[in-house]
Amino acid sequence: MSSVVSARGLNLTFQTSDGPVHALKNVNLEIEKGDFVSFIGPSGCGKTTFLRCIAALEQPTGGSLSVNGMTPDEARRNRAYGYVFQAAGLYPWRTIARNIKLPLEIMGYTREEQEDRVRKVLDLVDLAGFGGKYPWQLSGGMQQRASIARALAFDADILLMDEPFGALDEIVRDHLNEQLLALWARTGKTIGFVTHSIPEAVYLSTRIVVMSPRPGRITDVIESPLPRERPLGIRDSKAFIEVAHRVREGLRAGHSDD
Amino acid sequence: MRQVLAVLAVVAAIVGLWYLACIPMNMQGVLVEAERAGAQVSPPEAAARREMGGVSLALRNGFAIPATWAQERPRLPAPHQVAVELWETTIDKKITSKRSLVYHGWVTLSATLLGFAIGTGLGVLLAVGIVHSRVMDMSVMPWAIVSQTIPIIALAPMIIVVLYSVGVQGIIPKAVISAYLSFFSVVVGMVKGLRSPDAMQLDLLRTYNASKGQTFWKLRLPASMPYLFASLKIGIAASLVGAIVGELPTGAVAGLGARLLAGSYYGQTVQIWSALFGAAILAACLVGLLGLIEKMVLKRMGMA
Numbered sequence: 001m002s003s004v005v006s007a008r009g010l011n012l013t014f015q016t017s018d019g020p021v022h023a024l025k026n027v028n029l030e031i032e033k034g035d036f037v038s039f040i041g042p043s044g045c046g047k048t049t050f051l052r053c054i055a056a057l058e059q060p061t062g063g064s065l066s067v068n069g070m071t072p073d074e075a076r077r078n079r080a081y082g083y084v085f086q087a088a089g090l091y092p093w094r095t096i097a098r099n100i101k102l103p104l105e106i107m108g109y110t111r112e113e114q115e116d117r118v119r120k121v122l123d124l125v126d127l128a129g130f131g132g133k134y135p136w137q138l139s140g141g142m143q144q145r146a147s148i149a150r151a152l153a154f155d156a157d158i159l160l161m162d163e164p165f166g167a168l169d170e171i172v173r174d175h176l177n178e179q180l181l182a183l184w185a186r187t188g189k190t191i192g193f194v195t196h197s198i199p200e201a202v203y204l205s206t207r208i209v210v211m212s213p214r215p216g217r218i219t220d221v222i223e224s225p226l227p228r229e230r231p232l233g234i235r236d237s238k239a240f241i242e243v244a245h246r247v248r249e250g251l252r253a254g255h256s257d258d
Numbered sequence: 259m260r261q262v263l264a265v266l267a268v269v270a271a272i273v274g275l276w277y278l279a280c281i282p283m284n285m286q287g288v289l290v291e292a293e294r295a296g297a298q299v300s301p302p303e304a305a306a307r308r309e310m311g312g313v314s315l316a317l318r319n320g321f322a323i324p325a326t327w328a329q330e331r332p333r334l335p336a337p338h339q340v341a342v343e344l345w346e347t348t349i350d351k352k353i354t355s356k357r358s359l360v361y362h363g364w365v366t367l368s369a370t371l372l373g374f375a376i377g378t379g380l381g382v383l384l385a386v387g388i389v390h391s392r393v394m395d396m397s398v399m400p401w402a403i404v405s406q407t408i409p410i411i412a413l414a415p416m417i418i419v420v421l422y423s424v425g426v427q428g429i430i431p432k433a434v435i436s437a438y439l440s441f442f443s444v445v446v447g448m449v450k451g452l453r454s455p456d457a458m459q460l461d462l463l464r465t466y467n468a469s470k471g472q473t474f475w476k477l478r479l480p481a482s483m484p485y486l487f488a489s490l491k492i493g494i495a496a497s498l499v500g501a502i503v504g505e506l507p508t509g510a511v512a513g514l515g516a517r518l519l520a521g522s523y524y525g526q527t528v529q530i531w532s533a534l535f536g537a538a539i540l541a542a543c544l545v546g547l548l549g550l551i552e553k554m555v556l557k558r559m560g561m562a
Contacts, residue, residue: 020262057461076467085464093559097468102476106468134560 002189004068004158005031005054012049012216023049023216029209029218031192033157036184038193038201039209041254042249046216047194047209051160054192055083067158079107081158082151086166089136089144090150095146097122098151107154121149124183141172141219143178152187160192165200177203178232185228198251202226202244203235210247212254220250239244273337277327282312284326289315291329292322335528343532356512359536365513366501367540369429373436374497378490380437381444388445389452389478391469394535406442410435410500415507418482425522433511436500440493447489451482487552494544502537514540 008214010027024046032035052058053065056072065124068076077079082103090099097118104114122128125145135143137153141200144164165173177200195201201208202224210220225239234240289299289307298320301307307315316323327336335343351358352524387394414435421431427475455477463473505515514537521530 055465057464076465081465083462085462087458089458089462091477091480093483093561103466106463106466106472106476228304239309 003030004033005029007063007065009063010053010060010065011161012053012058012060021136025217026213027218029221031190031191034188036191036193036204036206037193037209038205039211040195040198040201040215041211041251045211046211046213048162049216051162051192051194053158055081075199080156081133081153081160082154082156083258084148084151084159084161084164086163088135088147090143090146092135094137095131096127096133096135096146098148099135100153103150103154117153121152125149126179141168141176144168145176148206157189158192159189162198166196173200174232179206181230198244198247199235202240202247208247210250210254219254276337280332280336281323281326282336283429285312285315285322286327287329287333288322289319289326292325292393293510335531339528340531340535341489343478343528344535347532352367353517359517359532362512363536366498366505366515368496369432369504370436371424371499372429373433373500374440374494376443377431377440377493377497378436382448384441384445386447387454388449402442402445405438405456410439410503414503416502430502431503435504436497439496439500443489443492443496448482448483448522451485452478454485455481480559483555484561489546491545491548494548495541498537498541498544
């Protein structure tokens with residue numbers, strides 16, 4: 001099976017007034033269909049930049065990157081992925097349902113199809129009945145779920161998430177992580193997930209990509225031995241703790257050489 | 259309740275100050291009239307009185323104080339004189355009368371509204387161009403700023419003369435001046451508003467592969483609404499000033515500006531002040547009306 005995302009020798013250098021900044025240096029990674037890949041590392045390690053490269057929101061300065069066998073920009077034009085940002089970014093002048101309709105309107109879905117899909121994704125993220133509410137009437141966690149629903153509403157088989165739960169408290173976060181796994185199991189999407197949190201990365205991912213800064217690079221790729229079915233209790237298991245330990249070691253190793 | 263009291267207290271203070279100011283302002287004239295009527299005034303010599311300030315005259319001629327609030331052509335009319343004149347020229351006069359302030363107000367208002375519509379339309383169009391084109395941003399914006407540094411009082415006669423020479427007169431020249439004053443606040447506010455969506459919002463639409471038009475209609479325009487209304491409120495007040503200024507150099511026969519001008523020709527201070535208040539009341543109503551529309555629109559949009 002061919003990779004959904006394939007990066008070979010990827011480089012990205014920003015030119016700033018203080019000289020060049022190596023946001024990504026020689027990044028090699030294959031993401032297979034149906035993978036849940038987490039990117040973890042300290043700030044400045046390029047994890048968000050890499051995700052933005054996949055989304056064609058940044059332009060790599062070297063190496064090759066393909067998404068669904070196309071260039072990232074072609075993939076973007078083909079609406080190959082849904083992107084979830086750290087902030088929900090819902091339009092305050094649209095209800096939740098109309099916020100979810102936004103990509104559907106832009107992509108030219110018929111009115112009936114829009115209604116149909118909004119209902120389905122609202123169910124999927126457990127927000128049925130909230131379609132008529134305005135964003136300010138919802139809690140932060142609910143808003144973020146609505147923004148995930150918005151990314152799921154159209155037929156993209158890749159879901160890119162940039163610290164989507166970073167601004168939420170631990171309890172809400174646990175709950176959303178559990179829901180996200182259920183959603184992933186139901187939809188079979190390929191997910192790229194940027195996070196700061198080791199437990200979150202280990203709990204969610206089939207593969208964990210550990211990155212380190214200056215220059216931004218991959219220091220370790222960990223294949224998770226955990227089964228796909230993961231109750232929250234799995235976080236106390238020996239396998240989970242071992243993986244978390246290895247991630248922590250990887251992060252420390254990345255830091256030791258600066 | 260306390261807010262109402264505070265507002266009333268401020269109004270009372272202003273009116274009180276106004277009555278006080280009338281005493282020294284009008285004392286000279288009152289004493290001249292009193293002397294003619296045979297009253298004893300101090301000092302009796304007109305030349306000596308001219309040398310003295312209004313306050314000291316008032317202190318020496320306390321009996322004349324009530325008369326300072328009742329002159330026919332005072333330097334500074336008292337509040338009740340202006341109020342009476344306002345009442346007589348709005349409520350009592352027939353609207354069709356040339357002396358009705360409602361008639362003159364309508365003449366100015368129609369030019370204001372036309373100018374405001376032109377100015378707002380032009381302002382929005384320029385803002386859309388500026389936001390979407392770097393060339394326009396660099397070429398139009400400086401001129402828009404420069405345009406507002408020229409005193410309108412200098413420019414208005416030229417606009418009227420130039421338009422007259424090509425056969426345009428009546429409401430149009432006034433509306434052009436009024437549009438000239440109002441478009442700028444709309445440009446500035448709309449540019450700010452259309453640029454208000456942050457990078458993340460624009461990135462999101464990029465991930466949908468949205469066109470520029472879709473980005474405009476679905477994101478930039480709705481996001482700019484609060485900014486637009488703030489600009490419109492400034493713009494409509496400026497429009498009214500523009501229409502009044504546009505009435506001055508033509509020696510216009512109708513309009514609030516014409517009332518101001520005629521009042522100053524004939525020393526009719528009460529008429530000047532009532533026209534000024536008429537303009538202020540009109541401006542307040544227009545801004546208030548825009549505020550109501552703003553509330554309704556933003557509420558419908560779910561943003562208020």
